[in-house]
Amino acid sequence: MINTQRLSEHIEELSLIGRATDGGINRFSYTDDEKRANELIEQYMKSAGLTVHYDTVGNLIGSQGGTENLPTILLGSHIDTVPSGGRFDGSLGVLVAIEVIHSLKEQGINLRHPVKVIAFKDEEGTRFGFGMIGSRAIAGTLSTIDLQRMDEDGVTIEQAIAMYGFDKKPLSSAKLEDIKLYLEVHIEQGKVLESNGVAVGNVTGIAGPLWLKFQLTGLAEHAGTTPMNQRQDALVGASLIIAEVEKITKQYDSSVATVGKLIVKPNGVNVIPGEVEWTIDIRDIDENQRNQVERDIIQFAETIANERQLQLHVTELQRVDPVHCDINIQNVIKESIQEIDETVISLPSGAGHDAMQFKECFPIGMIFVRSKDGISHNPKEFTSEEDIEKSAKVLFKSLVKLDN
Numbered sequence: 084m085i086n087t088q089r090l091s092e093h094i095e096e097l098s099l100i101g102r103a104t105d106g107g108i109n110r111f112s113y114t115d116d117e118k119r120a121n122e123l124i125e126q127y128m129k130s131a132g133l134t135v136h137y138d139t140v141g142n143l144i145g146s147q148g149g150t151e152n153l154p155t156i157l158l159g160s161h162i163d164t165v166p167s168g169g170r171f172d173g174s175l176g177v178l179v180a181i182e183v184i185h186s187l188k189e190q191g192i193n194l195r196h197p198v199k200v201i202a203f204k205d206e207e208g209t210r211f212g213f214g215m216i217g218s219r220a221i222a223g224t225l226s227t228i229d230l231q232r233m234d235e236d237g238v239t240i241e242q243a244i245a246m247y248g249f250d251k252k253p254l255s256s257a258k259l260e261d262i263k264l265y266l267e268v269h270i271e272q273g274k275v276l277e278s279n280g281v282a283v284g285n286v287t288g289i290a291g292p293l294w295l296k297f298q299l300t301g302l303a304e305h306a307g308t309t310p311m312n313q314r315q316d317a318l319v320g321a322s323l324i325i326a327e328v329e330k331i332t333k334q335y336d337s338s339v340a341t342v343g344k345l346i347v348k349p350n351g352v353n354v355i356p357g358e359v360e361w362t363i364d365i366r367d368i369d370e371n372q373r374n375q376v377e378r379d380i381i382q383f384a385e386t387i388a389n390e391r392q393l394q395l396h397v398t399e400l401q402r403v404d405p406v407h408c409d410i411n412i413q414n415v416i417k418e419s420i421q422e423i424d425e426t427v428i429s430l431p432s433g434a435g436h437d438a439m440q441f442k443e444c445f446p447i448g449m450i451f452v453r454s455k456d457g458i459s460h461n462p463k464e465f466t467s468e469e470d471i472e473k474s475a476k477v478l479f480k481s482l483v484k485l486d487n
């Protein structure tokens with residue numbers, strides 16, 4: 084059904100582009116390495132029978148017509164990386180999609196729907212601190228203001244696009260219309276599939292991050308002369324709240340919450356902390372549940388602040404809505420997983436993906452592949468050839484079913 088050897092060779096060949104001596108891959112948008120990677124993908128697309136072009140932001144699109152006049156099925160992922168990234172995050176989804184199209188052609192299977200395989204421009208956001216540039220453009224939500232975002236050298240996205248010579252059409256030309264659905268294979272980047280002993284999984288949705296900033300203010304006083312019962316120690320208050328974040332979140336099955344950043348002021352050995360600032364990242368594919376976790380945490384923080392005469396200030400940094408995968412596509416993916424004799428596991432994605440951008444546009448589905456030890460965004464990222472083959476088979480079967 085799938086030419087696994089060819090697929091593995093493509094993964095190996097692509098992983099050499101932008102690879103540093105430590106094995107980490109540095110492939111950022113609108114750079115020579117990323118251009119070379121796109122040129123390699125172009126060749127694979129052409130061998131698979133696809134017609135290749137770049138849109139106005141530089142998405143690489145391989146197209147084939149259908150036997151009937153029907154809406155287009157989109158497949159794809161991204162080929163850019165984080166600094167010192169792995170060889171599978173993104174790249175796998177693009178290469179598996181091309182392999183499935185190539186295999187279908189070799190087996191003389193003609194799809195009723197037209198198909199486009201896309202290598203999306205800049206999913207990771209490494210260069211401009213603003214990701215999913217390509218998928219936003221295809222969804223029609225990328226604005227000319229977004230294009231003014233700059234990298235560390237002061238180069239804007241607009242200038243980077245001009246340097247790489249993509250066509251000068253308006254942004255709106257990148258928007259794709261008349262799309263039936265979008266389907267993506269991606270490594271899990273977590274340990275759920277591994278701990279369940281399965282190679283592939285059906286994704287139920289993509290959890291949207293809610294980022295909050297907490298500031299707790301007390302009194303910075305002398306650590307030696309202030310008795311314990313007269314203190315307004317902001318760090319003790321913060322510790323109690325942070326410990327409760329874990330307890331609260333554990334009460335909800337699919338929620339996760341993380342305090343990843345903590346600033347203590349004045350941060351001296353002999354000074355009582357007068358001010359503490361920290362962030363909380365809360366995610367869930369169930370928006371109501373995420374909001375409930377948020378409410379519980381803030382309510383607890385207010386109680387602690389009152390008890391300890393501390394001032395609490397909470398700011399919202401970003402609130403991204405969760406996205407649900409289409410039920411029909413999920414059922415097709417689950418059926419396909421059963422057909423290759425694998426146990427069916429459904430799981431949400433905690434990480435963001437290009438598919439999120441299509442929320443308002445067309446139905447989406449995602450197939451996850453097992454990541455060894457859950458590691459990703461790291462040169463140690465690993466997915467076995469057997470697992471990759473299974474993911475390609477599931478995509479193959481799902482595509483054929485969804486085409487009918």
Ligand SMILES: [Zn+2]
Nearest residue numbers: 172173206269
């Ligand atoms: Zn990715």
